[in-house]
Amino acid sequence: MKRVVTDAGPAARESVEGVDFDPNAPLLEVTDLHVEFRTRAGVVKANDGVSYQLGKGETMAIVGESGSGKTVSAQAVMGIIDTPPGYVTNGSARFRGVDLFQLPESERRGFRGEKMAMIFQDALSALNPVFRVGWQIAEMYRQHRGASKSEARQKSIELLDRVKIPGAKERFDSYPHEFSGGMRQRAMIAMALALDPEVLIADEPTTALDVTVQAQIMKLLADLQAETGMGMILITHDLAVVAEVTDRAAVMYAGRIVEEGTTRQLFKGPLHPYTLGLMNSIATPEQKGTSLIPIPGSPPDLLHLPTGCPFHPRCIYAQAVCAEVRPPLRDLGDHRTSACHFAEEVAEVGR
Amino acid sequence: MSDLRRPEQVAEPDTEFAGHTEVAEELVEPPQADPAGTTSLWSDAWRELRSSPLFLASLALVVLFGLMAAAPQLFTSADPRSCVLSNSLQRPSAEHWFGFDLQGCDYYARTVYGARISMSIGVTVIAFAAFVAIVLGSIAGYFGGVLDAVIARITDIWFAIPTILGGIVILSLLGNRGFFQVSLVLVILGWPTMLRLYRSSVLSVKEMDYVEAARALGASDFRILTKHILPNAITPVIIYGAISIGVIISAEAALSFLGVGLQLPAISWGLMISGAQTRILQAPHLLLFPGLFLSLAVFGFILMGDALRDALDPKGR
Numbered sequence: 001m002k003r004v005v006t007d008a009g010p011a012a013r014e015s016v017e018g019v020d021f022d023p024n025a026p027l028l029e030v031t032d033l034h035v036e037f038r039t040r041a042g043v044v045k046a047n048d049g050v051s052y053q054l055g056k057g058e059t060m061a062i063v064g065e066s067g068s069g070k071t072v073s074a075q076a077v078m079g080i081i082d083t084p085p086g087y088v089t090n091g092s093a094r095f096r097g098v099d100l101f102q103l104p105e106s107e108r109r110g111f112r113g114e115k116m117a118m119i120f121q122d123a124l125s126a127l128n129p130v131f132r133v134g135w136q137i138a139e140m141y142r143q144h145r146g147a148s149k150s151e152a153r154q155k156s157i158e159l160l161d162r163v164k165i166p167g168a169k170e171r172f173d174s175y176p177h178e179f180s181g182g183m184r185q186r187a188m189i190a191m192a193l194a195l196d197p198e199v200l201i202a203d204e205p206t207t208a209l210d211v212t213v214q215a216q217i218m219k220l221l222a223d224l225q226a227e228t229g230m231g232m233i234l235i236t237h238d239l240a241v242v243a244e245v246t247d248r249a250a251v252m253y254a255g256r257i258v259e260e261g262t263t264r265q266l267f268k269g270p271l272h273p274y275t276l277g278l279m280n281s282i283a284t285p286e287q288k289g290t291s292l293i294p295i296p297g298s299p300p301d302l303l304h305l306p307t308g309c310p311f312h313p314r315c316i317y318a319q320a321v322c323a324e325v326r327p328p329l330r331d332l333g334d335h336r337t338s339a340c341h342f343a344e345e346v347a348e349v350g351r
Numbered sequence: 352m353s354d355l356r357r358p359e360q361v362a363e364p365d366t367e368f369a370g371h372t373e374v375a376e377e378l379v380e381p382p383q384a385d386p387a388g389t390t391s392l393w394s395d396a397w398r399e400l401r402s403s404p405l406f407l408a409s410l411a412l413v414v415l416f417g418l419m420a421a422a423p424q425l426f427t428s429a430d431p432r433s434c435v436l437s438n439s440l441q442r443p444s445a446e447h448w449f450g451f452d453l454q455g456c457d458y459y460a461r462t463v464y465g466a467r468i469s470m471s472i473g474v475t476v477i478a479f480a481a482f483v484a485i486v487l488g489s490i491a492g493y494f495g496g497v498l499d500a501v502i503a504r505i506t507d508i509w510f511a512i513p514t515i516l517g518g519i520v521i522l523s524l525l526g527n528r529g530f531f532q533v534s535l536v537l538v539i540l541g542w543p544t545m546l547r548l549y550r551s552s553v554l555s556v557k558e559m560d561y562v563e564a565a566r567a568l569g570a571s572d573f574r575i576l577t578k579h580i581l582p583n584a585i586t587p588v589i590i591y592g593a594i595s596i597g598v599i600i601s602a603e604a605a606l607s608f609l610g611v612g613l614q615l616p617a618i619s620w621g622l623m624i625s626g627a628q629t630r631i632l633q634a635p636h637l638l639l640f641p642g643l644f645l646s647l648a649v650f651g652f653i654l655m656g657d658a659l660r661d662a663l664d665p666k667g668r
Binding site: 117125139144188195 | 495559560569574582
C-alpha cells in the first residue's frame with residue numbers, strides 16, 4: 001500500500017504514522033454510531049445509530065436540545081468519551097477512509113490536535129487556569145512539533161493575532177481569567193487551530209457569550225474555515241447561528257438524527273415536526289405582538305424512551321402509528337432525510 | 352510580573368497592613384481585561400499571605416528553626432559534644448542560658464543542634480510521602496477501575512495502622528535505628544492520608560473541561576497528569592504537607608522518647624526529653640527547653656499549613 005497524500009497543505013499534515021488515507025473518501029464519515037452510558041439507573045443510549053458525512057471545506061450543524069446526544073457524538077468521534085461509563089458499542093467514524101474506532105489509542109491520539117480538533121462551550125474552564133494563555137498555545141508547537149521555546153512563542157503570537165486578539169504580544173503572558181469571554185474563546189480557537197487540523201468540531205462555541213461577541217466568534221470561525229479549507233462541525237441549539245454559517249444541518253432528537261438536509265432546505269421547509277417546532281419557536285420581527293409557538297412538553301428521559309417515535313408525545317401531528325412504530329430515517333430525495341411517518345404531510349404544513 | 356501594570360496596581364501598598372486597601376482595589380478593578388497585571392492563584396495567595404500575621408509568624412518560626420538546622424554555629428559557639436562532668440545538671444545561668452545536662456554538656460548548644468535532625472526528618476519524610484502519594488494518587492484517581500480499587504483498599508488497610516504504634520512495632524524490630532530507618536518508617540506510615548487527599552483532588556480535577564480539552568487536542572495521559580492535573584490538584588497536599596511536617600517532627604520525638612526512635616549519641620529533641628524524664632523534679636530545665644523548641648517548631652508548621660489553607664482556598668476570600 002502506498003501512502004496517499006491528498007490536498008497536501010503543509011508538509012506536517014501527514015504526520016500520523018503508519019496510517020493510509022483514502023483519497024476518495026469523505027473527510028469525515030460517521031456511520032451508524034451507537035454510544036451508550038452504563039449508569040446505575042440503567043443503560044442510556046445517548047447515540048442510537050447516528051450517521052453523517054462532512055466534506056472538506058463544509059460546515060455542518062448538529063442541532064438539538066440538551067440531552068439529544070449531539071455533544072456525545074462529537075466526543076465519540078474525537079475519542080474522548082470517559083469509559084466507563086460511556087461506551088461506543090457500534091458504528092464507525094472514518095477520517096479520510098480510516099476508521100478511527102479501529103485504531104489503537106496510541107495512534108488515535110496522533111489524530112487529535114493534528115487532524116481533528118475540538119473547541120468547547122465554556123472556554124474559561126477549557127483553559128488551564130494555572131498557566132498563561134500563550135504558554136498553553138505554545139505547548140502545542142513544542143509538544144507536537146518539537147519547536148523551540150522562542151519559535152513556539154513566535155508562532156503562538158502569530159496565531160493569537162490571527163484569531164484577532166488585540167495586543168497579541170502582550171496578551172501572550174496573561175492568564176485565562178484575565179481574558180474576557182470572547183477572548184478566551186478566541187484563545188481556545190487558536191489552540192485548536194495551532195496544528196492546522198482538517199476537522200474542527202465546535203461544541204456550542206458561542207453559547208456562553210453575549211450576542212455581539214457571538215457574532216464576532218462565528219465570523220472568526222467562518223473566516224478561518226474559508227482560509228484553511230477545513231471541515232467544521234458546529235454543535236449548537238442556536239438556530240440563528242445555524243442559518244448564518246452552516247451549509248448543512250442535522251437535527252438530533254433523543255440520540256438519533258431525525259432530519260438532515262441543507263440548511264436552506266431545513267429553514268424553508270422542514271420535513272420533521274420537531275424541526276418545524278424548532279423553526280416556529282424562533283422569534284422574528286414579523287411576529288411582533290403574537291406569541292411564539294413552543295414545542296409542548298419536555299425532552300424525553302433517555303432511560304425511559306416512549307415507544308414508537310420518541311417525539312410522538314410532544315408531536316401535534318401524531319397518529320396512532322407513531323406510538324407503535326419507530327419511523328426510520330427515510331431518504332426523501334434531494335439529499336434530504338427525515339425520520340417521520342408523515343414527512344410528506346409535514347412538508348405541506350411547513351410551506 | 353511585568354512592568355506594564357496599571358497605575359492603581361503599581362500604587363499597591365507594600366506594607367503588612369495592605370489588606371484593607373486591597374479590598375477597595377478589588378472593588379474598583381474590573382474583573383478582567385487587565386493587560387498584564389498577572390494574577391494567578393499563587394500570586395493572589397502570596398498577596399494574601401504577605402499581609403497575614405499568622406503566616407508571617409509561622410514563617411518566622413519555620414525560618415528560625417530551618418536556619419538552626421542548617422547552621423547551628425550561628426546560634427551557639429559551644430560544642431554540644433564537649434561535656435565536662437563537673438557541670439552535670441547545673442541550672443540555667445547568665446552564661447549558660449539553658450544550663451547543663453547529666454553529662455555536663457551545654458544544654459543550649461544541644462537544643463540548638465537538635466533542630467537539625469527534627470527538621471530534616473520532618474521535611475524528608477513529607478517529601479517522600481508526598482511523592483508516593485502523588486504517584487499512586489494519580490494512578491488511582493486518573494485511571495480508576497481495578498488499579499484504583501486495589502490502591503484504595505491497600506490505603507484503607509494502611510490507614511488503620513496508628514503511626515506511633517506502627518512505628519513502635521516496626522522500629523523495635525530493627526537493631527540499628529538512625530535517621531534513615533526512622534524516616535523510612537514514618538514515610539511508610541505517613542503516605543496514606545496524603546494519597547487519599549491527592550486521589551480525591553485528582554478525581555475532581557480530571558472532570559474539568561480543560562482536561563477534556565487537552566485530551567481533545569492530543570495530550571497524552573502522562574502530560575495531562577503532570578501539566579494539567581498536578582498543578583491544579585496539588586494544593587490540598589501542600590497544605591496538609593505543611594501541617595504534617597509538624598506532626599512528623601513530633602512523631603519522631605515521640606518515638607525517640609519511647610526508646611524506639613533515634614539512638615544516642617544522636618542529638619534530638621525526643622532523645623533529650625526522654626533523658627529528662629527520670630529527673631523532672633530535680634532538673635526541670637532538661638524537659639522544658641527541648642520541649643519548648645519542639646512545640647514551637649511543630650506550632651510553626653501547623654500555623655503555616657493553616658495560613659496556606661486560608662490563602663489558597665478561593666472560597667475563603
